[in-house]
Amino acid sequence: MTNFETYLSPYTWRYGTPEMRKIWSETHKRFLWRQIHDLMAEVKVYAQQCSQAGGIIHLGATSMDVKDNAVVLQIRQSLNQVLSSLRDVLKIFADLIEKHAETPIIAFTHLQPAEPSTLGYRLAQYAQDLEADYQALRRIRNNLRGKGFTGAVGTSASFAELLGIEQLPEFKKRVSELLNLSFFPVVTQTYPRRQDYQVVSALAGMGAVLYKFAFDLRILQSPSFAEWAEPFGAQQVGSSAMPFKRNPIRAEKMDSLARLLAQLPRVAWDNAAHSLLERTLDDSANRRTILPEAFLITDELLRVAKQILSGLRIFEDGIERNLENYAPFAATERVLMALGKAGADRQEMHERLRQHSLKAWDAVQRGAPNPLEDLIVGDTEIRRYITPERLLALMSVSAYLGDAPQRALTVAQTIREIETTDPHN
Known part of the structure; x- marks a missing residue:
């Protein structure tokens, strides 16, 4: 005892x-x-x-x-x-x-x-x-x-x-x-x-x-x-002083x-x-x-x-909200590379994208939706080189994941092999 x-x-x-x-x-x-x-x-x-x-x-x-x-x-x-x-x-x-x-x-x-x-x-x-x-x-x-x-x-x-x-x-x-x-x-x-x-x-x-x-x-x-969040029980108390915690x-x-x-x-x-x-x-x-x-x-x-x-x-x-707020900024790199391939002046396009990004960042910090996609698609100088449809495709999140899904699955497969080849350690 x-x-x-x-x-x-x-x-x-x-x-x-x-x-x-x-x-x-x-x-x-x-x-x-x-x-x-x-x-x-x-x-x-x-x-x-x-x-x-x-x-x-x-x-x-x-x-x-x-x-x-x-x-x-x-x-x-x-x-x-x-x-x-x-x-x-x-x-x-x-x-x-x-x-x-x-x-x-x-x-x-x-x-x-x-x-x-x-x-x-x-x-x-x-x-x-x-x-x-x-x-x-x-x-x-x-x-x-x-x-x-x-x-x-x-x-x-x-x-x-x-x-x-x-x-x-x-x-x-x-x-x-x-x-x-x-x-x-x-x-x-x-x-x-x-x-x-x-x-x-x-x-x-x-x-x-x-x-x-x-x-x-x-x-x-x-x-x-x-x-994410860890499990939270129905009767669990987060704080004795703050019931909402x-x-x-x-x-x-x-x-x-x-x-x-x-x-x-x-x-x-x-x-x-x-x-x-x-x-x-x-x-x-x-x-x-x-x-x-x-x-x-x-x-x-x-x-x-x-x-x-x-x-x-x-x-x-929450994941989707963070993607909507921040993923468009990452897409500017792809847009810039595509503009360069299309014959645009890289430095000029870099500055235009930078200005659009600063405006969009200010909006996000104020709690407004990220307007970067609209700013880029609405830029007539950028549209001289790339169509709106192509710009939207370039800014799609799913097109900018590399081979991350495949490599993640490789790790999962390695773990599955432990289960089959080493079931008792």
Whole structure:
């Protein structure tokens, strides 16, 4: 039962799934320790042909032979869960990309309107990076290695004394098979802490992508954009003081947690760099927090991302309004190129289009409809070179999307291949 009379880490009850919390629980950790103790006893019985192994459990081993291998097993179990959750998130991204591959939007650079793109292409940016993170985490998971059973400084001297040096290869092989875990060929009292750094850095890298997705959503949910919104429950209260509020609390939570996750690789780096000679203990205390918290934060990020994506609200009216306001400006480049090909003086036409754009921008800033299309089509000097019909075609949004829809679908297809070729990670 949770005791709220004392300090509790929010990761014990608020963030992460019960499954991830269980992996890093004291009970599960000790279960793994016991499993490794029993495994060692079994191997020693095999090696020495003893009928009773109780008296030699842990004989020849350092505590890190048990603890370090157990931690690697916890990391592997956690990565399995992360990969499973990430696959779910990627699948939803693929669904949305395929649905909106050709849905035009206005893209923004420097938070200012730029040129048309598609909604599917924007979503594919996040999905492409997350797919790369999936592959990176999968490689790390598949290449995890434990300390093995090598004693106080990694030389296996105590086990050589206990079993005989000729028995060591078979001993190591059997233990590796029983744990289904490869071991580093060279270790000290611990496995190289660089492995922790690689794991936590990969999680933080994925956190950066999820942070950007959540931050972009917060921008796009703001009234000045009004294109996307995270799910909002019928009974959800946006603000205790302002009943009308619809705050993006899920996306804000993602950014808050991802910001913390980004700091953890630095601690793991210090642990790897400061593990002096054959071992110091100054990594021990912080590893009790950074490893479980890195996974619990990641677990919560993926859980909330799945919630948001599953109920993502896309406002077509807002998208269309932004296109009508800003897409005509991007079309001036196409009009200018067409005028040049038609024999018009480029500098003169550039100035005419610039003047029309300034007038149109003033109108948009006043809240009026964008008049740029009418200004250009109504310019008799421009019509000397290009017909009104051709001008309207040049300013069509659908004609200025490049191959963005096809490339977005390529990302979705890559994700679908994960579903078929790697169904169980």
